Amino acid sequence: MNQMIKILVIEDEKNILNFISSVLTSQKYQVISALTGRDGLSQAASQCPDLILLDLGLPDMDGMSIISQIRKWSSIPIIVISARIQEEDKVQALDQGADDYITKPFGNSELLARIRTALRHSSQLQTGATLSSRPYHSGGLTIDFEKHLVTRDGQEIHLTQNEFKIIALLAKNCGKVLLYDRLIEHIWGPYSENDNTILRVNMANIRRKIEPNPAEPVYIFTEIGVGYRMVEED
Numbered sequence: 220m221n222q223m224i225k226i227l228v229i230e231d232e233k234n235i236l237n238f239i240s241s242v243l244t245s246q247k248y249q250v251i252s253a254l255t256g257r258d259g260l261s262q263a264a265s266q267c268p269d270l271i272l273l274d275l276g277l278p279d280m281d282g283m284s285i286i287s288q289i290r291k292w293s294s295i296p297i298i299v300i301s302a303r304i305q306e307e308d309k310v311q312a313l314d315q316g317a318d319d320y321i322t323k324p325f326g327n328s329e330l331l332a333r334i335r336t337a338l339r340h341s342s343q344l345q346t347g348a349t350l351s352s353r354p355y356h357s358g359g360l361t362i363d364f365e366k367h368l369v370t371r372d373g374q375e376i377h378l379t380q381n382e383f384k385i386i387a388l389l390a391k392n393c394g395k396v397l398l399y400d401r402l403i404e405h406i407w408g409p410y411s412e413n414d415n416t417i418l419r420v421n422m423a424n425i426r427r428k429i430e431p432n433p434a435e436p437v438y439i440f441t442e443i444g445v446g447y448r449m450v451e452e453d
């Protein structure tokens with residue numbers, strides 16, 4: 220099923236590269252690889268991969284500059300793989316145009332889920348709004364974007380306009396992390412103060428309304444210092 224999908228892995232650590240390659244080929248993805256940033260950039264241009272997995276710590280180039288160089292000419296999904304745990308690095312990578320990140324060490328199911336999400340969102344962009352206007356379903360939660368209706372286990376949940384905007388944006392990008400700043404800009408406009416307080420207050424209200432136990436969310440997860448990620452659909 221994945222036979223036509225080509226993934227470029229830019230990673231200098233051979234054991235990690237081998238692990239990723241075997242996971243991907245077992246799922247019938249076609250894998251090409253580069254051990255340096257320079258080789259990665261040239262293969263990104265010449266091989267037309269459908270997705271790039273990029274290690275940030277490469278011997279010859281900074282991964283951040285690879286993201287920004289690729290983004291000058293391509294919107295191909297890029298998932299950053301990194302041992303760096305600093306929140307600033309995650310935010311910077313997403314700001315430069317990466318679609319998502321995954322922190323080492325990671326398991327194969329996490330890796331494959333991230334790849335599926337990134338590929339799904341890239342094909343959604345191409346097919347327009349029709350796909351994303353179909354309702355979101357996960358567990359007992361349903362979000363009908365057209366009717367502005369949220370239900371859990373069949374019970375209607377009353378959200379304010381802004382709460383609905385937040386949850387709708389997260390649901391349309393489910394599986395993907397959304398930066399705090401992007402959410403704030405989307406809901407309150409480009410000139411709003413980048414103050415997370417108002418977003419946090421709204422999120423607390425949303426969780427109180429939709430989560431069975433707001434202290435242990437199952438629908439919307441916090442990526443500390445980075446943003447929020449909504450659970451994938453069933």
Ligand code: CA
Nearest residue numbers: 231274276277
């Ligand atoms: Ca490395």
